[in-house]
Amino acid sequence: xxxxxxxxxxxxxxxxxxxxxxxxxxxxxxxxxxxxxxxxxxxxxxxxxxxx
Amino acid sequence: xxxxxxxxxxxxxxxxxxxxxxxxxxxxxxxxxxxxxxxxxxxxxxxxxxxxxxxxxxxxxxxxxxxxxxxxxxxxxxxxxxxxxxxxxxxxxxxxxxxxxxxxxxxxxxxxxxxxxxxxxxxxxxxxxxxxxxxxxxxxxxxxxxxxxxxxxxxxxxxxxxxxxxxxxxxxxxxxxxxxxxxxxxxxxxxxxxxxxxxxxxxxxxxxxxxxxxxxxxxxxxxxxxxxxxxxxxxxxxxxxxxxxxxxxxxxxxxxxxxxxxxxxxxxxxxxxxxxxxxxxxxxxxxxxxxxxxxxxxxxxxxxxxxxxxxxxxxxxxxxxxxxxxxxxxxxxxxxxxxxxxxxxxxxxxxxxxxxxxxxxxxxxxxxxxxxxxxxxxxxxxxxxxxxxxxxxxxxxxxxxxxxxxxxxxxxxxxxx
Numbered sequence: 001x002x003x004x005x006x007x008x009x010x011x012x013x014x015x016x017x018x019x020x021x022x023x024x025x026x027x028x029x030x031x032x033x034x035x036x037x038x039x040x041x042x043x044x045x046x047x048x049x050x051x052x
Numbered sequence: 053x054x055x056x057x058x059x060x061x062x063x064x065x066x067x068x069x070x071x072x073x074x075x076x077x078x079x080x081x082x083x084x085x086x087x088x089x090x091x092x093x094x095x096x097x098x099x100x101x102x103x104x105x106x107x108x109x110x111x112x113x114x115x116x117x118x119x120x121x122x123x124x125x126x127x128x129x130x131x132x133x134x135x136x137x138x139x140x141x142x143x144x145x146x147x148x149x150x151x152x153x154x155x156x157x158x159x160x161x162x163x164x165x166x167x168x169x170x171x172x173x174x175x176x177x178x179x180x181x182x183x184x185x186x187x188x189x190x191x192x193x194x195x196x197x198x199x200x201x202x203x204x205x206x207x208x209x210x211x212x213x214x215x216x217x218x219x220x221x222x223x224x225x226x227x228x229x230x231x232x233x234x235x236x237x238x239x240x241x242x243x244x245x246x247x248x249x250x251x252x253x254x255x256x257x258x259x260x261x262x263x264x265x266x267x268x269x270x271x272x273x274x275x276x277x278x279x280x281x282x283x284x285x286x287x288x289x290x291x292x293x294x295x296x297x298x299x300x301x302x303x304x305x306x307x308x309x310x311x312x313x314x315x316x317x318x319x320x321x322x323x324x325x326x327x328x329x330x331x332x333x334x335x336x337x338x339x340x341x342x343x344x345x346x347x348x349x350x351x352x353x354x355x356x357x358x359x360x361x362x363x364x365x366x367x368x369x370x371x372x373x374x375x376x377x378x379x380x381x382x383x384x385x386x387x388x389x390x391x392x393x394x395x396x397x398x399x400x401x402x403x404x405x406x407x408x409x410x411x412x413x414x415x416x417x418x419x420x421x422x423x424x425x426x427x428x429x430x431x432x433x434x435x436x437x438x439x440x441x442x443x444x445x446x447x448x449x450x451x452x453x454x455x456x457x458x459x460x461x462x463x464x465x466x467x468x469x
Binding site: 016 | 190227
């Protein structure tokens with residue numbers, strides 16, 4: 001899972017497999033961080049205009 | 053008692069009646085939890101697993117719920133990426149069904165591995181050459197996607213939405229939902245496919261083995277295709293059941309017809325590919341490995357040609373034809389028959405691909421190995437059904453799941469005014 005785990009090998013299998021995994025986790029993490037941070041910002045500067 | 057939590061304007065049954073229903077289903081849930089605890093505390097000797105069946109009945113339950121849960125990713129793909137806007141009226145419910153299916157799949161896996169405390173090993177000490185590792189990764193990540201897709205609906209609860217932070221969070225999450233939906237489609241493509249790929253690469257099991265493209269056997273693509281095709285039928289089926297239980301129309305006909313039509317064409321094209329795959333396997337692949345087709349369907353007390361006909365024709369071609377034909381698709385009875393058959397069909401397909409595989413003898417001295425699950429396996433397989441009913445009941449009661457509900461269930465005099 002991480003390069004510091006003893007089984008880790010710098011080969012194409014690990015790079016592709018974990019590249020895809022961390023790419024997906026990264027998108028989800030970044031997306032949620034953006035939503036939470038923006039929600040906090042919007043709450044602090046609440047104009048009461050947001051709707052969906 | 054809980055009126056303040058119920059969506060504004062929506063009519064719900066009384067709280068005692070609701071709790072009575074939850075208690076009845078809850079009793080079934082507790083039965084499953086008891087069986088689950090037996091498996092965890094006493095071990096997998098509670099199952100009828102043997103050298104032929106190393107994953108018990110659960111592997112079928114797992115693949116089946118993942119297949120029918122495919123409606124969430126495919127509906128999300130259609131709504132957010134292909135911009136089919138009408139589906140906004142059913143996407144919330146598709147997500148909830150997907151959430152139930154995937155959380156159930158993870159729960160079943162947690163029971164199946166016997167030692168859930170070591171479940172994290174599959175991430176930490178990942179075998180990058182295993183399709184099942186890929187399944188575990190994509191399944192977990194996709195469950196995270198479904199949770200993210202479910203959160204805005206929860207935050208739209210009448211009381212929660214009054215909290216400014218939650219209100220803004222739900223609004224912002226809606227704004228970037230397309231990115232999450234695209235990630236979900238990417239993850240689903242791989243884990244649905246890899247579940248089929250696991251069967252297809254087993255060259256020691258000629259019943260399952262398939263040729264393919266590069267490292268992916270044809271079963272990889274067929275599994276993804278079938279989940280996208282049959283998953284929406286399960287969404288439509290659960291919607292229909294919910295409408296029957298609540299006595300209300302919850303989704304407009306045009307939305308149902310559209311999803312049924314898309315599903316129908318997906319099923320129809322999938323069945324063409326499936327029939328070609330089956331014929332090629334029966335005529336070329338299996339004989340090339342030394343087996344005639346009759347070997348897989350005779351000389352045993354259960355698996356006959358009937359299961360092939362049931363899966364491919366009765367629960368595959370027929371629902372596909374019923375759903376692509378406008379008159380039958382728009383007839384509620386025929387549509388219901390089609391979606392019920394389709395859901396049964398994909399469950400049979402998963403059964404065949406994980407359980408019949410194990411039953412077929414592969415050595416000259418071998419015999420058919422049929423499997424009878426223990427009551428603990430059955431109880432833990434029913435457990436997710438009870439959990440799903442409870443979650444749908446709670447979500448329907450307290451969340452604005454169906455955007456068209458109020459419009460469709462206005463009293464006549466209110467409609468006129």
